[in-house]
Amino acid sequence: MSQTQIENAADHEKAEAPLIVTRDLSVHYGAVQALNQISLNVSEHLVTAFIGPSGCGKSTLLRCFNRMNDLIDHVKTTGKVTIAGHDIYRSDIDVVQLRKKVGMVFQKSNPFPKSIRENIMYGLRLHGMRESNRLNEVVESSLRSAALWDEVKDRLDTNALTLSGGQQQRLCIARAIAIQPEILLMDEPASALDPVATAKIEELILTLKERYTIVIVTHNMQQATRISDKTAFFYLGALVEYGNTQAIFTNPKNRQTEDYVTGRFG
Amino acid sequence: MAFATAIILAFAAVILSNILWQGWEAFSWRFITSRADQNMFDSQQAGVLQMIAGTSARVVLMTIFVMPIGVITAIYLTEYARKDSLLTNLIQSAVNNLAGVPSIVFGLFGLGFFVNFIGGNLDLILRPEQAAPYWRNPALIWASLTLAVMTLPVVIVSTEEALKAIPPGLREASMALGATRLETVIRIVIPQALPGIMTGGVLAVGRAAGEVAPILFTGAAYYMSGYPSHLTDQFMDLGYHIFILSTQSPDIEGTRSILYATVITLLLLTFTLNLLTILMRARIRTKLRTFH
Amino acid sequence: MKENDSNPNWQSLANESGSSLIEKAMEKFVFLISLTTILFVLLIFVFIARESLPIFLGTVERSIVREPIPVNALTTTPPEELMAYLDLSADEFQSMEKETLELLLEVKLEELAQAPIGTDATIQTTRWRYLLLPFQWSGYDAPAFIWQPISQIRKYNIVPLLIGSLKTSLIALLFAVPIAIGAAIYVSQLAPMRIREWIKPMIEMMAGIPSVVLGFFALIVMATTLQETFGYQSRLNALVAGIALGLAVIPVIFSIAEDALTSVPQSFSHAALALGSSRWQTASSVVLPAALPGIFAAVVLGFGRAIGETMIVLMATGNASIVSWSLLDSTRTITATIAAELAETVFGGEHYRILFVLGTILFGVTFLANLVGDVVIHRLKRRLEGKIA
Numbered sequence: 001m002s003q004t005q006i007e008n009a010a011d012h013e014k015a016e017a018p019l020i021v022t023r024d025l026s027v028h029y030g031a032v033q034a035l036n037q038i039s040l041n042v043s044e045h046l047v048t049a050f051i052g053p054s055g056c057g058k059s060t061l062l063r064c065f066n067r068m069n070d071l072i073d074h075v076k077t078t079g080k081v082t083i084a085g086h087d088i089y090r091s092d093i094d095v096v097q098l099r100k101k102v103g104m105v106f107q108k109s110n111p112f113p114k115s116i117r118e119n120i121m122y123g124l125r126l127h128g129m130r131e132s133n134r135l136n137e138v139v140e141s142s143l144r145s146a147a148l149w150d151e152v153k154d155r156l157d158t159n160a161l162t163l164s165g166g167q168q169q170r171l172c173i174a175r176a177i178a179i180q181p182e183i184l185l186m187d188e189p190a191s192a193l194d195p196v197a198t199a200k201i202e203e204l205i206l207t208l209k210e211r212y213t214i215v216i217v218t219h220n221m222q223q224a225t226r227i228s229d230k231t232a233f234f235y236l237g238a239l240v241e242y243g244n245t246q247a248i249f250t251n252p253k254n255r256q257t258e259d260y261v262t263g264r265f266g
Numbered sequence: 267m268a269f270a271t272a273i274i275l276a277f278a279a280v281i282l283s284n285i286l287w288q289g290w291e292a293f294s295w296r297f298i299t300s301r302a303d304q305n306m307f308d309s310q311q312a313g314v315l316q317m318i319a320g321t322s323a324r325v326v327l328m329t330i331f332v333m334p335i336g337v338i339t340a341i342y343l344t345e346y347a348r349k350d351s352l353l354t355n356l357i358q359s360a361v362n363n364l365a366g367v368p369s370i371v372f373g374l375f376g377l378g379f380f381v382n383f384i385g386g387n388l389d390l391i392l393r394p395e396q397a398a399p400y401w402r403n404p405a406l407i408w409a410s411l412t413l414a415v416m417t418l419p420v421v422i423v424s425t426e427e428a429l430k431a432i433p434p435g436l437r438e439a440s441m442a443l444g445a446t447r448l449e450t451v452i453r454i455v456i457p458q459a460l461p462g463i464m465t466g467g468v469l470a471v472g473r474a475a476g477e478v479a480p481i482l483f484t485g486a487a488y489y490m491s492g493y494p495s496h497l498t499d500q501f502m503d504l505g506y507h508i509f510i511l512s513t514q515s516p517d518i519e520g521t522r523s524i525l526y527a528t529v530i531t532l533l534l535l536t537f538t539l540n541l542l543t544i545l546m547r548a549r550i551r552t553k554l555r556t557f558h
Numbered sequence: 559m560k561e562n563d564s565n566p567n568w569q570s571l572a573n574e575s576g577s578s579l580i581e582k583a584m585e586k587f588v589f590l591i592s593l594t595t596i597l598f599v600l601l602i603f604v605f606i607a608r609e610s611l612p613i614f615l616g617t618v619e620r621s622i623v624r625e626p627i628p629v630n631a632l633t634t635t636p637p638e639e640l641m642a643y644l645d646l647s648a649d650e651f652q653s654m655e656k657e658t659l660e661l662l663l664e665v666k667l668e669e670l671a672q673a674p675i676g677t678d679a680t681i682q683t684t685r686w687r688y689l690l691l692p693f694q695w696s697g698y699d700a701p702a703f704i705w706q707p708i709s710q711i712r713k714y715n716i717v718p719l720l721i722g723s724l725k726t727s728l729i730a731l732l733f734a735v736p737i738a739i740g741a742a743i744y745v746s747q748l749a750p751m752r753i754r755e756w757i758k759p760m761i762e763m764m765a766g767i768p769s770v771v772l773g774f775f776a777l778i779v780m781a782t783t784l785q786e787t788f789g790y791q792s793r794l795n796a797l798v799a800g801i802a803l804g805l806a807v808i809p810v811i812f813s814i815a816e817d818a819l820t821s822v823p824q825s826f827s828h829a830a831l832a833l834g835s836s837r838w839q840t841a842s843s844v845v846l847p848a849a850l851p852g853i854f855a856a857v858v859l860g861f862g863r864a865i866g867e868t869m870i871v872l873m874a875t876g877n878a879s880i881v882s883w884s885l886l887d888s889t890r891t892i893t894a895t896i897a898a899e900l901a902e903t904v905f906g907g908e909h910y911r912i913l914f915v916l917g918t919i920l921f922g923v924t925f926l927a928n929l930v931g932d933v934v935i936h937r938l939k940r941r942l943e944g945k946i947a
Contacts, residue, residue: 476768
């Protein structure tokens with residue numbers, strides 16, 4: 001298995017510039033192994049989708065890229081993750097800076113129970129922006145980038161929890177891009193939304209891809225085909241197959257991948 | 267089963283109606299705004315202003331001592347501690363244990379530790395020349411500290427509850443934006459938990475306001491003229507005054523009316539505080555319901 | 559990859575920021591503060607045990623009869639002996655003039671001249687034998703348990719106090735347990751939602767009645783009413799105090815039992831209801847057995863609360879230290895004894911230390927009760943969550 005992984009990885013290393021590189025990455029939660037020896041490259045300015053049945057480790061891998069797994073008790077990470085050449089699990093890495101560069105959007109939209117404006121400003125203030133003109137500029141630009149500006153420009157000071165589910169999720173995206181990350185990690189960002197709101201989020205992802213490198217976890221295979229350039233299929237903590245989305249869905253090399261993408265299990 | 271419930275409510279009703287019935291005449295604006303100088307057993311003139319002042323002072327001081335320690339401990343337990351480590355369990359069982367210590371034992375502890383040990387050492391260090399003890403006396407500060415130790419578990423448990431009610435997603439969102447744990451605690455967790463933390467504070471005050479046993483040897487005075495003005499002063503106390511009027515009155519029939527009126531004063535104080543916590547909790551609950 | 563290395567966007571990653579130092583310092587600070595709870599439990603134990611240690615070790619040596627020291631022997635006696643003889647601390651001894659000491663010796667001589675002569679006066683009354691076992695003091699017909707700390711021969715037998723505490727606590731439990739458990743079953747299983755939302759806060763309010771108010775009510779109202787109704791002898795007795803104590807304990811037992819009953823998963827009772835049992839059958843045959851350990855814990859914790867309660871028993875028992883199991887006799891509890899006598903003791907004296915011994919016993923008993931209660935509840939919760947069999 002790991003032989004194919006390395007071959008896969010080697011193939012793609014030639015083609016595009018890899019931004020995130022993992023080598024033999026394993027994660028244990030206490031006695032439970034969540035990820036087993038993952039080696040893969042994520043390319044810059046592409047949308048990479050992680051698919052697989054629940055509990056296959058796709059979210060765990062995503063959370064390795066901004067070290068959110070560190071927050072869980074008894075988690076043990078071995079192997080290597082480099083982003084832009086930096087080994088992010090080395091002790092001298094500043095996790096705050098890492099998370100500033102690697103933004104994240106969660107499955108359940110989680111705006112702070114503050115005003116829309118305050119939500120966007122939260123990250124900016126954390127990173128030292130104080131000037132109110134600049135702050136307001138960034139509020140506008142990031143809401144525009146998240147395609148939310150027109151809907152909320154007249155009520156920036158109302159509580160973010162009054163927004164609809166889809167709007168809340170786009171606010172979370174705006175909040176993440178306000179601090180100018182390079183990479184956006186999205187953990188099933190549309191799983192709790194209705195089809196219309198989902199379509200808006202997908203549309204947004206396609207426009208954001210010009211500026212950001214996006215890694216998205218999804219259990220919706222149509223979504224993966226619609227928005228991603230590359231797809232990785234995980235099963236029981238292992239990377240089964242990784243390649244161009246087109247190829248994975250039309251011509252999977254692995255039997256398990258085929259069973260999954262054709263809907264036979266999962 | 268419904269009968270058992272009815273018995274409880276009947277008892278509560280009998281006690282409260284008896285107190286109100288017998289006490290409402292003597293309970294007046296004059297009563298709660300006049301002092302009891304030289305005449306604390308005089309049913310026509312005595313008031314309870316000193317006792318209200320004393321009880322309020324010890325409760326306010328207690329709040330100042332107990333809140334920071336209680337809230338920080340709860341923050342450690344919910345935000346920082348590993349949930350299954352030995353030390354976390356030890357702290358948790360210490361909290362449980364503290365909650366079960368009888369109030370008279372807190373009184374003994376207050377006398378042995380705060381008055382004699384801390385007070386005695388303060389006298390040695392700050393006033394080595396004087397023979398008469400200054401700090402090593404029952405005092406407002408020692409009573410408040412004793413009560414603070416007693417109410418520590420109340421504050422810790424209710425703050426923990428408030429912190430646990432905050433959706434974990436908010437903490438994740440904050441950390442994912444590059445906030446440190448401390449920044450997350452200060453900017454997200456504490457503001458969100460504030461109503462719950464305040465409820466804990468009011469609960470602690472309600473619990474401490476009526477306690478007599480812990481202050482018997484650590485600061486309550488049988489009688490003193492005027493108000494406590496220093497941390498080392500003793501104080502008169504509503505609950506202790508009820509005890510005195512019930513057991514040491516020279517003329518129990520003659521002082522009955524002021525005894526009842528004092529009971530009403532104390533009940534009014536504790537019930538207001540309790541009602542406040544119940545209302546605050548209900549509000550927080552409905553707020554949480556709408557946000558999830 | 560080399561290309562990325564030079565990308566300025568990622569340069570900052572490797573710089574350890576200064577804020578992490580504050581972060582670490584604060585984390586340590588928060589951790590240290592949280593240790594204060596452990597510290598206080600230890601301090602409570604240490605400071606109460608410390609004051610009672612001489613009694614436990616039997617090192618208090620002070621019988622009433624001593625070899626008298628004549629006044630003119632003042633200069634020839636070693637200071638240590640004088641200090642012990644006159645009950646003076648080193649500081650006090652230093653600060654006294656010769657004349658004062660002579661005066662004290664004279665007083666002591668007079669005191670000794672008046673001291674009762676006989677076997678009693680030579681007894682070390684703080685020995686365990688005299689604290690726990692009956693003894694026939696001179697003038698008594700039979701061996702007896704006697705607590706009489708203020709008298710010429712100070713008698714510190716704690717058995718009457720233990721009996722007083724147990725008696726009032728047991729009466730309180732007999733009164734409170736059926737009512738509190740019954741109410742808990744009603745509120746958690748049978749009552750309609752609307753009634754439930756009213757009753758729970760009312761019982762919470764009842765828990766908020768200060769114990770001094772319950773003591774006052776027992777002393778002023780209940781004692782008289784009960785005596786007039788039943789016509790027994792002593793107005794203040796174990797029964798009156800026990801009932802008032804029960805009122806204080808009801809909310810404790812109620813809330814723990816109610817919590818245990820509601821933590822039984824709804825699926826249990828729904829299964830029984832689906833099989834056609836009535837609400838009451840379901841409660842008694844399914845929910846109650848499942849929550850039984852929690853109800854046991856409620857009773858144990860209620861006992862801990864009852865035995866540690868002070869003001870009610872101080873005001874309503876009558877405080878006579880009699881050995882009697884009759885409910886209608888006046889009685890004296892451990893807590894009331896501490897509350898009533900500590901203020902009058904000499905700091906560091908034997909009476910003071912005996913009261914701390916009582917405090918240590920009380921701490922131990924409530925510690926055990928709470929430990930048992932908490933362990934039982936913890937196990938019950940884990941079992942209901944399916945974590946252990």
